[in-house]
Amino acid sequence: METAPSRLRGKASWLINKTSLHAHRLITEGLSPIDARGYHFAILAALEEYGPASQASLSQRCGIDRSDTVAMVNELADQQLVVRAPDPDDRRRNVITMTPEGRRRLDQLDAVLGEVQRDLLAPLSPADRERLVELLGRVLDHHTSSSR
Amino acid sequence: METAPSRLRGKASWLINKTSLHAHRLITEGLSPIDARGYHFAILAALEEYGPASQASLSQRCGIDRSDTVAMVNELADQQLVVRAPDPDDRRRNVITMTPEGRRRLDQLDAVLGEVQRDLLAPLSPADRERLVELLGRVLDHHTSSSR
């Protein structure tokens, strides 16, 4: 196999993009057999951590576009993992609530994604994995706080 | 600002995907004003490091699909940064050669992308940036060697 140019290998943006592709592939491979996708996990996780919420706050918390959130909530509602009801206090809003099935589904997705993390970070020691997560978290915090 | 669910923040795949998006945004913002794109840099870098090459070896080295390489070489050739000529030794192949303008362009793109790296990794110390690049490099090596 021919090696990648060292100028590329040294660019963090290149490494991140390529790694992101691998991660994305692993995720869809792991999730599509059980008819799920990454966004489902994000939304369920937000519901579990913060309780019932409007679609707007879900999309803001998960970094998903409002339009796309509609589709995700549709899918989750179709699978009875979530209930969408108009908010009596503010009739512009929908209140999205996780069902018990949704709660179970969240655990299932978390297990699958945990497996994916292990595959993805296979060559790294536990300490190195933590270090990577910490570094990326710092980068992400910086960019999401400065842009908002 | 509402915080992302901790279940998401702990997943390396999520952090990587989000960071990749920021990187991608910074890159296109930096490159589109000068009518360039990330792939251009990749191909020029490969040509500089390994000399004239066929499109097939370029796409393999850069991890770009053969189809997309055609378009990229078209764009680079339109801008006189690269010359495409049939290979007399193997008439299936084209030999792609970087022009002096291409060489200069490579330096320009490298400068812009260097700036992007600085913006992207702004919150990290030089040592941390190196660490991040090293960790991602290990991950990437593992996945590209095991799949090929």
Added chain:
DNA sequence: CGGGAATCGTGGGTAGCGCCAACGGATTGG
């Protein structure tokens, strides 16, 4: 209290990226 600004859900559309299928021309290997 009234009306303009902002918010929410929703539908529609767009652009780029990564990928695959297929083909004709050329070369290689058995």
Added chain:
DNA sequence: CCAATCCGTTGGCGCTACCCACGATTCCCG
């Protein structure tokens, strides 16, 4: 010499992340 392979090229697909526009609702302020 025939089959398998390689190379460049075209065309198309699916997904993701966006953006805009719209009606309905609520908020804010004069």
